[in-house]
Structures are given as C-alpha cells and as structure tokens.
Amino acid sequence: MANILVCDDDREIVDAIEIYLLQEGYTIYKAYDGEQAIRILKEQEIHLLIIDVMMPKLDGIHATLKIREYSSIPIIILSAKSEDNDKILGLNIGADDYVTKPFNPLELLARVKSHLRRYTMLGSSPDTAKSTFFQVGGLCIDDDTKEVTVDGEAVRLTPIEYNILLLLVKNCGRVFSIDQIYERIWNEEAIGADNTVAVHIRHIREKIEINPKEPRYLKVVWGVGYKVEKQ
Helix, strand or coil: CCEEEEECCCHHHHHHHHHHHHHCCCEEEEECCHHHHHHHHHHCCCCEEEEECCCCCCCHHHHHHHHCCCCCCCEEEEEEHHHHHHHHHHHHCCCCEEEEECCCHHHHHHHHHHHHHHHHHHCCCCCCCCCCEEEECCEEEECCCCEEEECCEEECCCHHHHHHHHHHHHCCCCCECHHHHHHHHHCCCCCCCHHHHHHHHHHHHHHHCCCCCCCCCEEEECCCEEEECCC
C-alpha cells in the first residue's frame, strides 16, 4: 500500500486527512511546513504528497518547485478559494492537481486514488506491461519503459503530463477538446477544467518543444482543442 505525506500548518486539517487515508490502508507521514516535507521526502519512500499553499518557513509553491528538481511523485495542492492564482502557479511548476478548501474528504480521497493509480502504472515493470513504442518525428515515447525523448534527449514528465502526451501521440492528428482530455486523464466529469488542462499543455510544450510559442508537435486548434501534429 502507498505511503502518503500530508503537509499543512493546520494540524487539525492534517489529522482529519490522516483519518480518511488510514481507513483506506495508506501509511501516513505528516509535516507542518515545506522544509519538513522536503526532509521527509528525502528520508522516506513517499508515493504521493498533499501540500497546502500557505505555510511558514517554506510555502507549498516553493516546496513543490524544489521537489520537482528530483522527484516526479504526484503532488496535490490544497488552497483556499481566494488563492486561484496560486493554484495555477502550482500547476505551472509541476503540481498534478489541486483541491480547494474547504474540501469534501471523499473528493480528496478519490483524487488520491486516481493519482496513485496513474503513478503506479507509470512505474510498472516492463515484465508485466505490454511493450509499445510511439514516434512522431523526433518525439518518441516508449510506453514499456515510460521514457520520453525528443531528438534523442530524455524528457522528464510528471505522471499527468506523460498521460496527456501519450493520449495525443497515440491518436496523432486527432483533435481532443479540453473536456475530452480532462475526462480521459482524470477519469471524472470536466467542470471548469480549462485552466487545469491548459497549464499542463503549456508545461508539456516547454519540455518537448524547441520554441513553445511556435510548437512543432503539440498544436492548438482554436475553438476546438489540442492535437499532436503528424510529421
């Protein structure tokens, strides 16, 4: 079962989240600022991080930025409704999802399960996963080893970014709307998904395109959605 790190300076929130996660059999680690979270991540094998935005010493945004330098574990950001800009910023620097306070614990639990499922699949053993290789021009995805390269250079993606790119590459030339992308990747109804998907698309472009403003691979079809261009 997965190890989950919960980080929030409000200890009551941490304890409440712990109760729900323990009922599902997860092992819980707790931190109360970003510095503690980073220390635990380096000392323990953590499979998913839930982290608040506003905290002392090191906030959730800067902690996520530091964590993404060496780890691709799923990160779910907790934020108040007044912190919309922080949500988008968090997604921009590598967080996978966000949940708005006050939140429904069952919704948070569903998101945890969904991200852990994708993360487990991303790290699945080549012995148990069907070997599949996709190539579009110089962009290559080995879905057996979960490796992405562009012109021979390795590209490091988060699990969400990988799954979005894989969806578009496997269906090269086909246009997917924002709602279609969200529903296929997050496995839930797309309600107000525009910003979430757009941020991940922009982040993928920054990693796979020479000039993200003039993308070769990941194209926008205005008023419709996104596609990976056939080469």
